[in-house]
Every structure is written in C-alpha cells, then in structure tokens.
Amino acid sequence: MTRHRSAALVGNPNAGKSALFNALTGARQKIANYPGVTVERKSGRLVLPDGQPIELTDLPGSYGLHATSPDEEVTAKVILGKHEGEASPDVLVIVLDASNLEQHLVFAQEVIALGKPTVVALNMIDLAERDGLVIDPRALEQALRVPVIPTVAVRRRGLAELSAAIEAAPERAPEPQHAHITQTERRVTAHAIADAAIVSETATHALHARLDRVLLNPWFGPAIFLALMFVVFQAVFAWADPFVGALEDTAAAMGNAVQAALPESLLRDFLVDGVINGVGSVVVFLPQIIILFFFILVMEASGYMARAAFIMDRLMAFVGLSGRSFIPLLSSFACAIPGIMATRSITDPKDRLTTILIAPLMTCSARLPVYAVIIAAFIPNRTVGPGIGLQGLVLFALFLAGIVGAMVVALILRRSVTKGKASGFIMEMPKYQLPRIKDLAIGLMQRAWIFLRRAGTIIFTITVVLWMLLSFPRAGEGQSQLEVSIAGRIASGLEVVVRPIGFNHEMALAIIPAMAAREVAVSALATTYAVGATDEDAQAMELGDRLKSRWTLPMALAFLAWFVFAPQCLSTIAVARRETNGWKWPVFMLAYLFAMAYVAAGVTYWTAVWAGL
Ligand SMILES: Nc1nc2c(ncn2[C@@H]2O[C@H](COP(=O)(O)OP(=O)(O)OP(=O)(O)O)[C@@H](O)[C@H]2O)c(=O)[nH]1
C-alpha cells in the first residue's frame, strides 16, 4: 500500500467541511450556517493513527466539477490536480450532509467517478437524527463503493474512524464511462441511493417549517429582520455603556498616573498624548465591537442569516443584484475585505463586480468607534419611546444610510457601467440550529483579538507617526503647536477643500490617516486635541468633552455623513484591485465614494445649519 501524503475535503456548500477541517487539524477556519463561507483553499496538518502527518486541505463548497463561480473553480482545480505546481490530493474526503443526503449525493457521484482513493464522511448525523432520519451507512457504502464514516464534526464524533479510513483508503481505478453521465442521471441515481440508505423517516420538521412560514413571509419577514437590526443597535449602546465607561476611566487613570510619575518631557507627551490618549481612545470601544459580533455570530450559526438573505432577495432583485450578493454584503459589516472575497461565490461576473463596488458602503466594524465617539458626544443619551434610546437610533440610521446608499449605487451601476440582468436566487436554506456556546466564544475571541491587534499594530503605528508630525517642529513662545507642526500645515492645505462642507482644521487632519484604518480617525482626533491642549487641566479631558467644546452639531453630523460614504481603508482598495485584476475598478470605487462622501457631508452640514441645529 502506498502512503498518502495529502487529502482534501470536498462536498456541497454548508456540509461541514470547515468544521471537520478545524476538528481534524486544530485550525480555526470560519464556519457559519450558510453556503459559501469558505472561498479559498486552506491547508493544515492531520496526524494519521500511524503517527504519519499528512496535509489536509479545506476547499470551498461546490455543486460540480464544471465550475460556474470563482470559488468553485478553486475546488475543481485542486481536485483535478490543475492547480499550478501542485499534484492533486492523494485522498479525497467527500463530506455529505446526512440530513440532506439526496442533494449532496449528486456531486459525490461525480467525485467518486474520478477513481481516486476516496472516503465519505457522513456528517451532521446528529441533525439527521433530530429530524427523524435513520440512515444505514453500510447501505450507502455498498451503493457508493467507498468507505462511509458517520461523523458529527462539531461534537468531534467519528474523527478517529475517519482518520483511520483516510490512512487505509485503497487505490481505485477511474470508472470508465463517467464522462457520459449527465447531471440528470446523477440526480436519479442520488434519489435511488438515498432511498436505499434511509431506513426510516418521521416528519419532525413541523416547528421549523412553521418558523420559516413566519420568517420568510413577504410581510412579516422583512419587518422581523428590520426589528432585529434595530434591537442590535440599541444593544450596542445600551449594553456596552457601563463597560465603555469603565474602560474610559481606566485609560484616564493611566494617563494621569503617567503624567504624575514622569517629569515634563517629550517622552511623557508621547506616552500620554500619543499612546494612552490616541490608541486608548480606540480600545475603549471593544465592548461595542463584541456586542455587535455577538448578534452577527448568533444569526450566522442559527441559520437565520440565510433566511435574511432570502427575504432581501426581492429588494436585491429590484436594484439589479441577486440574493447571492447578500452574504458578501453582510460580511462587509465586519470588514469589507472578507466581504469582497466572499463575492467569489457569485456566478455572474457583472453581479460580482457590482457587489465588490458597493461592499465598502456597508458599515464595517472599524467605523463603529468613529460613530460611537461622536454619537456619545453630540446625541443626548435619552429615550424617544419605550425602550428606544436616541443614541442607538442614530447608530441604526447611520448603518441604514450606508445600506440605502449601496442600493442606490447598485441601481445606477446596473443601469450603466455594469449593465445586466439580475440573476435568480438559488441559495439553499440551511437547517436551523441552536448556536453552540463554544463556537460563539471562539468567534467572539477571534473578533476581539482582531480588533486589539489592529489597535496594537496599524492604529498604534499611525497614531505614533501622526503624533510626531504634530509635535515637530516645536512651537516657539506664543505659537500654537498645531499650526506650526508638519501635520498641521498639511491639514491647513486640505482644510481649504473641506471647509465648504463644514469641516475644521482638526477634522481635515483626521480624515487622511483614517484612510489606513477607520478607527484612526478617533485616535487622530484624540492625539490632535491632546497635543493642542495648552493647560494641564485640558489635557485630562476626555475626547468626547473636547469635541463638544470645539464642534457644533452640524459639524459633527457632517463628519458622520462623511464616514458613512468615504472610501474605506487602503487594504480594501488593494483587495478590490486583486479581485478585479486591475486598477480600473478600484480607482472608480475611490472616486465615486469620495464624491458621495463630499456631497453627503455638505448636504448634511448645510441642512443642519439651515434647520438651526
Ligand atoms: N449539528 C451539526 N452541525 C454541524 C456539523 N458540522 C458542521 N455543522 C455546522 O454546519 C454549519 C456549516 O459548517 P461549515 O463547516 O461552515 O460548512 P462548509 O462545508 O465548510 O461550508 P462552505 O464553506 O460554505 O462550503 C456550521 O454552522 C457548523 O457549525 C455537524 O456534524 N453537526
């Protein structure tokens, strides 16, 4: 028997490939309860029972070897060994959703017919049991003529057996006639195989079917979705408040301690103004980030997200997109980068391009600190109805403004530069599941870590550079440090451009470094005002109080409007370049977003001034 060196997980989307991959290799790949989560292949190390390590690859879900979307293409290339400089995997591990057997057997047959050493992981056995399905793995094995191992990836059941089967997978010969079998024939066979393997079936879907009838109802569905979103943003403010307050106090106490401990020096200024005031002003928003992701992760794991995509389909079709765009757009609420990558599961190239172009309009989580600091400073913390906080309402409105903006842009693009017909919606509805606490905890820790790592690296670096540009050259007697500094002079140049939309010197200064990472807008303002503060008293002030004393309400609103539309970070532009293979579309994206941001900020400012706010 030849030794195997590599194996790959293949199967339909949402079969649990990544969950199995994580369980087998100890990786932390993203899993979520909707199709199209994995869009890139990812390898890890699996140690077989004989102690031999092999390379295991997690692949994007696919419906067939004749790929129709960029992510499916990756899968087909890897399986067929057409990936540059790479041999095809020695063993193919087909992952089947046991609760959705018939459907998953179609692609499985195509893979088995290749004749490579193959093992089937009959995954989600627990869900099948829950739904009253009893499956006979031996019958399945006989029909498919490859080993079948029942597994429950998320409970680590069947892993040892699966590893042993991978190790022992025998060589096979390709089935000679496989090229002549049509997809329809495979469907007929799949039906027969499933029929033979399913020992008994009792209908216990009643509750879920009833849930779907409500959640997918054309009237209730959208209403429930909107209500849910509304609750999320209320919670982001209401629940986080005490935690953010405590963190702010800690940061202030640290600043005071350093201030008291060190003699007056450039080093002290650097630590207090640059590090604690600057980076600290961003880190305090960690609780809000965690609350936002708590809701997103619960909706993802439960299977609700796919329902939300379904009910948004009509709206998407109206603006010329397919429901497939929904998941990428939704991912963009975390960050536009994974969002843009997720568009690889969109089949139609123009559909995909449009989705890439509007993804930056979804409010990424990096914008949350910017919104939060300004809302906390300028929007009174009071209720406007039973349980409806005004601050949460404004936050909701800002997210909504981004979404509405995106839909308007999509509508225009689909009638001009990316002209084309909307393609229909073909996403499968995943099974409802109760989110597992452990998965949730891991997901939240990952998000918290990403946020803190950003604060410690990119945000820290830019804030330090900005502090230096603000601190040199040193101002002489009677001069203002802000005016004299390099950064101050650059900002004065830009101020000419942004004055018509109500921005002052410090706002002009903040929007440039924010191109590197949105949160930097907050640390930049904090550092700028700290450096600019003349007396010791003012130095201890919190950012919100400083903003309140320097900005008018129309200015604050204009700044918010700017951040709803302004182009996201440079990394987003870079990813857009990679995914569209050129500079044309990223430049277009940059231009239209700047134009929109400028107009939106201006209109907001002058409307607010006119309204006497
Ligand atoms: N109950 C149960 N849930 C599972 C099992 N395996 C995976 N899941 C869940 O099913 C969902 C999909 O799992 P993923 O691992 O993301 O599926 P995938 O095949 O990688 O999907 P794509 O990347 O979209 O192709 C997640 O919510 C998992 O938590 C299982 O054996 N039992």
Ligand SMILES: [Mg+2]
């Ligand atoms: Mg996956």
